[in-house]
Amino acid sequence: MTAGSQPYKFRTTMYTIVKTAILGGGLTGVTLARFLAGKGEEIAVLEGEPAIGGLCRSRQDAGFCFDTGGSHIIFSRDEEVLRFMQSVLQENRAVRKRNTKIFYKGGYVKYPFENGLSGLPAEDRYFCLNEYIKTLIASEKGELPPVKNFRDWIYATFGRGIAECYLVPYNTKIWNYPPERMSAHWVEGRVPRPPVEDVIRSALGIETEGYTHQAVFSYPQQGGIEALVRAIAAPVMDRVTCGFQISHIRKSSSGWEISDGDRTVQAEKLISTIPLQHLIPALEGVPERVRQAVASLRYNSVCSVFIGIQAKVPDISWLYVPSLEIGLMNRVSFPSNFSSGVAPEGCSSVLTEITYNEGDPLTRMSEREIITHVIDSLTTMDLIRNEDVVYTGIAKHRFAYVVYDLDYLANVKIVREYCEAIGIDLVGRFARFEYLNMDACIRDVLDYTGRAA
Numbered sequence: 001m002t003a004g005s006q007p008y009k010f011r012t013t014m015y016t017i018v019k020t021a022i023l024g025g026g027l028t029g030v031t032l033a034r035f036l037a038g039k040g041e042e043i044a045v046l047e048g049e050p051a052i053g054g055l056c057r058s059r060q061d062a063g064f065c066f067d068t069g070g071s072h073i074i075f076s077r078d079e080e081v082l083r084f085m086q087s088v089l090q091e092n093r094a095v096r097k098r099n100t101k102i103f104y105k106g107g108y109v110k111y112p113f114e115n116g117l118s119g120l121p122a123e124d125r126y127f128c129l130n131e132y133i134k135t136l137i138a139s140e141k142g143e144l145p146p147v148k149n150f151r152d153w154i155y156a157t158f159g160r161g162i163a164e165c166y167l168v169p170y171n172t173k174i175w176n177y178p179p180e181r182m183s184a185h186w187v188e189g190r191v192p193r194p195p196v197e198d199v200i201r202s203a204l205g206i207e208t209e210g211y212t213h214q215a216v217f218s219y220p221q222q223g224g225i226e227a228l229v230r231a232i233a234a235p236v237m238d239r240v241t242c243g244f245q246i247s248h249i250r251k252s253s254s255g256w257e258i259s260d261g262d263r264t265v266q267a268e269k270l271i272s273t274i275p276l277q278h279l280i281p282a283l284e285g286v287p288e289r290v291r292q293a294v295a296s297l298r299y300n301s302v303c304s305v306f307i308g309i310q311a312k313v314p315d316i317s318w319l320y321v322p323s324l325e326i327g328l329m330n331r332v333s334f335p336s337n338f339s340s341g342v343a344p345e346g347c348s349s350v351l352t353e354i355t356y357n358e359g360d361p362l363t364r365m366s367e368r369e370i371i372t373h374v375i376d377s378l379t380t381m382d383l384i385r386n387e388d389v390v391y392t393g394i395a396k397h398r399f400a401y402v403v404y405d406l407d408y409l410a411n412v413k414i415v416r417e418y419c420e421a422i423g424i425d426l427v428g429r430f431a432r433f434e435y436l437n438m439d440a441c442i443r444d445v446l447d448y449t450g451r452a453a
C-alpha cells in the first residue's frame with residue numbers, strides 16, 4: 001500500500017476520466033453514488049473487493065444467509081433515513097419486535113441491563129440498586145470525581161454495581177481495550193442513560209423498556225443485510241468497478257489520479273469512504289505527523305462465526321455475553337428470528353461475533369478451532385446441541401469498530417485537517433473514523449450531498 005520512496009508511475013494505457021471518484025463501495029459509497037448520480041453528477045465508484053457492501057455483506061450458502069460483518073438490523077431515530085432504508089427494500093422487509101438479553105451467571109437478563117435488574121440474583125440486584133442510588137446522591141451533592149474516561153463515565157452514570165456486574169466486563173470485551181483508556185466524549189446517546197424511575201421500577205420487577213427507538217426493527221426478508229446495499233446501489237451499479245484495490249493516489253493538474261497498480265482513473269473530485277488506514281498510505285507526500293496520527297488511530301476487527309442447526313433457537317433477537325469464561329464472543333444473534341427467509345425449512349441460525357486485534361490469541365487459532373470454541377460456548381450456554389449442527393462458516397473483517405482511545409480526538413483532527421487541506425472529502429464510518437451505524441452513514445451522505453448541491 002505504501003507509496004514508497006521511488007515515484008510511482010501511473011499507467012496511462014488503461015485510463016478512465018470521470019468528474020467524481022468515490023473510493024469504496026460499501027453502504028456509504030453506493031449511497032453517495034445514488035444521490036450524486038440522482039443530481040446528474042458523473043461518478044465512478046471504485047471498490048477493492050470483488051463485490052460491493054463492505055461491512056454490510058451477506059453470505060448465502062446451503063440455504064443459510066449470514067451477515068459477514070456481524071449481525072445487522074435496520075433501526076434509527078432519524079425518521080428520514082429510516083424511511084429511506086425501508087422504502088428501498090420495498091416488500092423485501094421483515095419487521096420484528098426486539099427481544100434482547102444479556103447472558104448473566106447462567107441466566108438471561110433483559111437488555112439494557114439497567115432495565116432488567118429484576119432478573120438478577122437478589123444480592124446482585126441489591127448491589128446494583130444500592131450503588132446506583134448512592135451514586136445519584138453523590139452526584140446531587142457534587143461529590144463525584146470529574147469524568148476523565150469511559151470507565152469513569154460508566155461509574156458516574158450507573159454506579160459501581162451495574163458497572164462491575166455488566167458494563168465494565170462487557171465493554172472491555174467488545175472494545176478489546178480497557179475502558180479507562182477510552183475517551184468518554186462519544187457515549188451520550190449510544191450507551192443508553194435510563195430515567196431514574198426506570199431503574200428503580202426494573203429492580204422491583206415492574207416492566208420497563210430502554211433504548212426504545214430500537215424496540216421494533218426491520219431486516220431484509222431475503223438476502224441478509226446486503227440486500228439493503230444492493231437495493232440502494234441498483235440504479236448505479238453500472239458505475240461501480242469492483243476489484244479495484246486503490247494503492248496509489250496523487251494530485252494532477254486536472255484533479256486526481258487513482259490507481260490500483262494496473263488501471264488509472266482520473267477524477268476532478270475525490271470522495272473517500274475507505275478507511276484512513278488505506279487512504280493515507282496510498283497518497284504521495286503525506287507529512288510524517290499525519291502518517292503517525294493515522295498509525296495511532298485504534299480500531300477493532302470482527303470475526304463472525306456462522307452456525308446452522310436443525311433445531312429451534314430461543315425466541316431471542318440477540319444476546320450479549322460479557323463473561324470471558326463463557327467464551328471469546330461478545331454477542332450471539334439469531335438471524336432466523338429476524339426473517340423466515342435466511343435458514344432452510346426446519347433449521348435455525350446462530351451468528352456469534354468476536355472482536356479482536358492483530359496478535360490476539362484468536363489470530364493464532366485456525367478457523368476450525370474458532371468454530372469448535374464457539375460451538376463449545378453455545379452448548380455450555382445451552383443454546384444449541386452439538387448433534388444439531390448442520391452448517392458452520394466464518395468471516396473476518398479487519399475494520400469493524402472505531403475505538404475511541406484517549407488520543408483519538410487529537411489524532412483524528414490532524415488527519416481530517418490534512419485531508420481537507422488537500423481537498424479530499426471524507427464520508428462514512430472508517431473514512432471519517434467515527435462510530436457510525438448504517439443510518440448515520442446515510443445521514444452523513446445526505447448532509448454531504450446537500451452541502452455539495
Ligand SMILES: Cc1cc2nc3c(=O)[nH]c(=O)nc-3n(C[C@H](O)[C@H](O)[C@H](O)COP(=O)(O)OP(=O)(O)OC[C@H]3O[C@@H](n4cnc5c(N)ncnc54)[C@H](O)[C@@H]3O)c2cc1C
Binds near residue numbers: 071075
Ligand atoms: C459487528 C457490527 C454490527 C453492526 N450492526 C449494525 C446494525 O445492526 N445496524 C446498523 O445500522 N449498523 C450496524 N453496524 C455498522 C455498519 O456496518 C456500518 O455503519 C456500515 O457498514 C459502514 O459502511 P461504510 O461504507 O462507511 O464502510 P465499509 O462498510 O467499511 O465500506 C468501505 C468499503 O471500502 C472498501 N475499501 C477499503 N479499502 C479499499 C481500497 N484500498 N480500495 C478500494 N476499496 C477499498 C471496502 O472493501 C468496503 O467495501 C455494525 C457494524 C459492526 C462491525
